[in-house]
Amino acid sequence: MFFLAAIESDIVRNHLEEIYHLYAKELNYVSHGILRDYHEAEHIVQSAMIKVSHYIDENTDVRCNRTRGLLVIIVRRLSYNVYNQRKRRSDVNIEDMEDHIRDDKALSPELNILRLEDRKYVAKLMASINESYMDILTLKYMYEYSDKEISDMLSISEGNVRTKLSRARKACQRIIGGDQDEK
Amino acid sequence: MRSDIEAASDGIDILQIAAFKAIGEAHIANLIDDLEGASDEADNVQLSQSMEEWSKGFIARKRGRRNRSARLNTRKAAIFLLILLGAFSVTTLSVEAIRVRLFEYIIETQEKFTRIYRTDDHSMLSDPELDINHYYYPTIVPKGYTFKSYNKEADILSMYYSNGTDEIIFVQFETAGDWNFDTEDAEIIEVPINDYPGYLILKGERSMLFWHNDRNEFLIRGLISADDILRIAESMKEKK
Numbered sequence: 001m002f003f004l005a006a007i008e009s010d011i012v013r014n015h016l017e018e019i020y021h022l023y024a025k026e027l028n029y030v031s032h033g034i035l036r037d038y039h040e041a042e043h044i045v046q047s048a049m050i051k052v053s054h055y056i057d058e059n060t061d062v063r064c065n066r067t068r069g070l071l072v073i074i075v076r077r078l079s080y081n082v083y084n085q086r087k088r089r090s091d092v093n094i095e096d097m098e099d100h101i102r103d104d105k106a107l108s109p110e111l112n113i114l115r116l117e118d119r120k121y122v123a124k125l126m127a128s129i130n131e132s133y134m135d136i137l138t139l140k141y142m143y144e145y146s147d148k149e150i151s152d153m154l155s156i157s158e159g160n161v162r163t164k165l166s167r168a169r170k171a172c173q174r175i176i177g178g179d180q181d182e183k
Numbered sequence: 184m185r186s187d188i189e190a191a192s193d194g195i196d197i198l199q200i201a202a203f204k205a206i207g208e209a210h211i212a213n214l215i216d217d218l219e220g221a222s223d224e225a226d227n228v229q230l231s232q233s234m235e236e237w238s239k240g241f242i243a244r245k246r247g248r249r250n251r252s253a254r255l256n257t258r259k260a261a262i263f264l265l266i267l268l269g270a271f272s273v274t275t276l277s278v279e280a281i282r283v284r285l286f287e288y289i290i291e292t293q294e295k296f297t298r299i300y301r302t303d304d305h306s307m308l309s310d311p312e313l314d315i316n317h318y319y320y321p322t323i324v325p326k327g328y329t330f331k332s333y334n335k336e337a338d339i340l341s342m343y344y345s346n347g348t349d350e351i352i353f354v355q356f357e358t359a360g361d362w363n364f365d366t367e368d369a370e371i372i373e374v375p376i377n378d379y380p381g382y383l384i385l386k387g388e389r390s391m392l393f394w395h396n397d398r399n400e401f402l403i404r405g406l407i408s409a410d411d412i413l414r415i416a417e418s419m420k421e422k423k
Contacts, residue, residue, distance in 0.1 A: 011240050020238045026218060028234075029225035042234045047397040049241060069211035078397075085317060093251065119209035127210060134210050138357065141200055142207030153396060 013056040018062045021073070026068075027075045034079040044082065048074040049155050070143060073135045075156045080132065125175050126168070134166035140165055141176065232414070277327065310422055315340065319355055319399065323418035325411045344405075351405035359396065372409075376416045385409055392416055 019131040024045060031041035051074055061067060127134040139150045147165075211412025218225070305323050311330045318340055325348035335339045344351040369386035374394075390412045391404040400417070403412055 017238075020242070021372050024223075024230055025228040026225040026236070028228045028230060029221065030218075032228070038231070041399060042237075046234070046241070047194055048236055049238070053241075063210055065215050069214055069217075072214055119205050123206050124213050126206070127213065134206075137203055138210045139209035139415070140207075141203035143212065153404035171205070172203065179395060 007144060012053075012056055015056050015058075016049070016053055019052070019067070022062065023068060023071055025143055027071055030054050030072055031075050031079040034076065034105075035081050040082060041079070041087055044075055044078045047078055047155075055149075069138075073139060074153055075174075077135055077156075114171075122175055124172060129171060129175075130168075131165055133171055136161060136164045137168040137172070153172065186222050297326045305411075310420070311342065313340075313342075313422075316423075319401070319419050320422060321353060321403075321415045322417050322420050324351065324416050325415075338423055349406045351403065351407060353415070354402040357400075373415065376413075377419075381416070383409055383412065 025111045027045045027048060028038070029078045032038055033046040035041055037043070048071060052071055055070075123134060126137070136150060136154075139145050140147075140151070145153070146160050150161045154161075225356050246297060265354045285358040306326050306328065307365075308320070308322050308324055308330060309335070311320055313333055320342065320397045321344075324344050325346070331343045331345045331350075333343065339354065339356040342353045342355075344353065369384050372385070374381050374383045374392075377396065379394055381392055383400070384391040384393070386412050389399060389404065390407055390409050391402065392412045393400070393402050393414065394403065401416070404417055405412070405417075
């Protein structure tokens with residue numbers, strides 16, 4: 001029992017070391033691009049490392065884009081949390097815009113037949129409208145994290161996660177329906 | 184991880200989930216493309232010495248914490264085994280002996296795994312409603328203590344609680360600091376506070392607790408017991 005725990009611990013530790021060596025600079029770059037402060041950027045990267053360490057196990061592929069993408073999303077969202085707090089800004093305009101989107105639970109059937117080549121376009125368009133929606137949609141449906149896990153990762157409330165997810169789904173429908181230019 | 188129940192509660196079906204998943208994968212692909220495009224700039228980032236030291240310390244602590252967790256689990260299993268053995272030998276034990284054994288088990292559970300607090304010797308506190316956007320505040324303090332005042336200088340917020348004669352000070356700050364504590368003749372104990380490492384410093388009747396979370400560092404000190412100071416720390420709430 002002790003022996004197995006020690007082996008697992010060593011693998012996880014090695015994963016964390018590798019994550020740091022592979023991605024620390026890149027993550028710092030991402031955070032600095034938002035905060036324009038190297039000290040704060042390093043603090044954000046440290047927070048992201050702590051958060052992601054809870055989701056690392058011996059089966060994690062550190063070098064895959066999935067892990068890299070997860071780290072970037074966490075760093076980006078944490079950076080924006082600090083940025084918004086610092087500037088006392090909120091994304092009210094975007095929220096207002098999203099409020100115009102219909103509150104339907106049944107989404108457009110076009111979503112189900114989305115062509116492969118269109119997905120990157122939809123993702124990019126979604127990110128351009130509201131990057132946080134796209135990040136949270138990705139954590140939910142690609143990474144399959146629960147609302148609680150997303151809430152912990154991004155240091156936002158579960159209610160906020162649910163609201164953003166709901167709006168992200170509606171925004172997706174809107175874009176695929178071709179109304180993305182309406183604001 | 185996402186459950187089917189959770190998916191159903193969202194009112195969306197499997198095909199839609201698959202579509203969102205595909206769009207999520209495309210989002211990651213876009214994100215990686217952007218990163219690759221900026222790889223030269225990212226490579227030029229210089230990480231500070233303190234960042235490098237933090238990473239070494241964090242990884243080492245992670246190892247320590249996992250090992251400690253394994254030890255606790257094993258100890259817990261040993262306690263259950265003890266209880267089980269006690270059950271088998273019940274005919275040889277008096278009623279009083281069984282009570283003692285169960286009582287000890289509950290105490291062990293309280294101290295190591297589940298903290299259950301008595302509230303009759305503590306007071307519940309609500310948000311002091313400071314004129315500050317974001318801060319943390321304790322919701323439990325030893326009985327007789329109430330919020331008195333606060334002081335904010337730069338990013339350091341100090342909150343003062345008093346029972347009329349003694350004072351408890353709760354300090355929070357965002358910037359990583361280099362602190363020197365007078366620990367001569369003091370006992371220093373590493374204690375986890377809500378999953379984050381903390382250091383409890385006990386010196387005579389005075390207690391001091393230093394810990395951090397993802398956002399802030401914290402310090403509590405006062406003429407209170409170790410148990411009281413831990414209760415205050417673990418009761419902390421965030422005001423956004």
